[in-house]
Amino acid sequence: MSHFRNPSRKALFTVRRFRNLVAACAASVILSGCGVVNHMIYKTTGDVMQGFSRDHTVPFLMASDDLAMGCAMSEATAPLLMSFGRVTSEPDQLAVMLYLSAGGCADEQAREHELAALAAMHAMNGNAAQDAMIRQKRANTLAAERYFKGWQHFKAHYGDPAAGECPEFDDDMDEFIYMAGLLSGLQALNSQIQSTSSIGVPANIGSIVARATSCLENDKWWGAPMALRATVWAMIPGAEPQGEDAFERLEQADAQGTAAGVRLAHVFHAIAALNKGDEAMVREVIRDHAKSLETTPPNEDWRFVDAMATDMILAVSDRLWVENTGHRTPLGQLGTFWDDPREDIETMDLDALL
Template identity: 75%
Template sequence: MTALAASFALSGCGVVNNMIYKTTGDVMQGFSRNHTVPYLLESDDLAMGCAMSEATAPLLMSFGRVTSEPDQLAVMLYLSAGSCAEEKANEYELAGLAKMYAMDGTAAEDAFIQKKRAYSLAAKRYLKGWQHHNAYYGKPDDSECPDFDDEMDEFIYMAGLLSGLQALNGQVQATSSIGVPFNTASVVGRASQCLDNNKWWGAPMALRATVWAMVPGTEPKGEDAFERLAIAQEQGKKAGVRLGHVFHAIAATNKNDSDLVKSIIRDYSESVKTDNANEDWRFVDAMAESMLVSISDRLWMENTGHRTPMGQFGTFWDDQQEPVETMDLDDLL
């Protein structure tokens, strides 16, 4: 009888604990979506966001064991965590380019191996974000556009599309299969039509045009990917969320048009002097600048052996120097 009573008591404790865990999980999910994510998006501290996503993702995702899976939150966590790994990949690439410039082939090869490993991790994280996006919103290739609840719902949808595209790019850069379907870019491009292009700073059209520019046979008849990208760049500039510059630069890099890449970076650096970042989306604009600095660093490293000098983002090693006025000593005599 005593054993039976103890069994019921322990069973009751388990039920109570499960209720507490579920309630805690629901509260944490709701708070993170409605407050933590918006708070972070108003910040421009990318390193802080990176550290937070890597540190808290296991904790927040574990609540999926006791309550509904936090799919929306997962999209943001894995997108940010993937960018952390991609940042490391960029650093390894720069180290490799520096060693190549110094004619140290062995060290360069080692750095490029590390780069591929980091891209492999980035691709896995981005893929998780993409999978959670599809779990919440439905697979974009076999469903209609979702009914969004609010603005944050739309933004997370767009973040998921970015995760899908970045997952594919990471897989390509890693030169090994991570399990990302090769039609992901086309799927993402079509799904971007579910978002209001004007509301979201021209980014949906820029994303779609980037796919057109990079995947042969996807550009619709009568469209010009780079014309669309130029328009999106201007839209982002006016809105203070300059993702359009990034998409434009990525497409130009893929085309090996270094002059266009330089022009895009110059335009961004001039824009930030006169057009402030949108206060609600500072993090996104800061992310755009970080990605453009990475592209600039790669160009500088390939041509000079060092990255973009401090205070010279938007300029390049081969820029024509403005003439300096000199004083004729004869004028003083």
């Protein structure tokens, strides 16, 4: 009887080992179960966030005209939203918009540095001009990297447009994001050229984008697809089809954009004119854009795109003004130039400020 009342140390050790093993197994099951549950929660959250952002956040932003807010949102939320690709499907479609917008943020910085360089050159300050140009190239490199990421996600979602096949669009937003992806590809190439470095953007991306714009309804999208295509024709030697005139097409697109209240075509027209070196045409595009703002209100659903177009036209105007005067376009004077008749320019009395 004493043998059963006082078990040996070996027996006690065996019992304890068994209990520990059971506890360890139980803990493993519980923890692995928590991991599965967490993964399911993360996946569901990711799917919800992707769907909500596409169906509500993007349309809400497009109806706003606060460009700075949109820029801040894309830079701040891109890492969060893209990280859901670790637990659910990659948010390729949403990434197109995020990286296009974030690339625009870096592009805006590059333009600011360019203006600083031009102002420094006008003031004969070589060191300041060189420093600003270095900062401009750095910002252009960042812009190119972001735009190119948007282009890669665009291809992952819609397929490679170089294959020549058009995707089947689910709705208007799907079609708009397709156009945004094409713009991202073109901007990636432009920013890479401006940066004077290479991040791997294909040199033929312009011709690919031009062909892919045929997948979009030109009338539906404010003449922008035709304007984008015509801009590529104007910039790439030999790209213009026989019987076409790139600048006539751009004028037609300008009229469509103005009538729709989404003046994106003006931006493409200005870019093509700058590439041609035709300053008179650049000025005319800027004047037309400024006049249209007075006569045609922006489209309520696409106020962001229209505001973006005006911001880019203002940037072109600022560049001309700084090159020739050392300062930007005077406030409220978009569409006027330093050498216009004096009565057309509102001057500032500097003595009154002293």
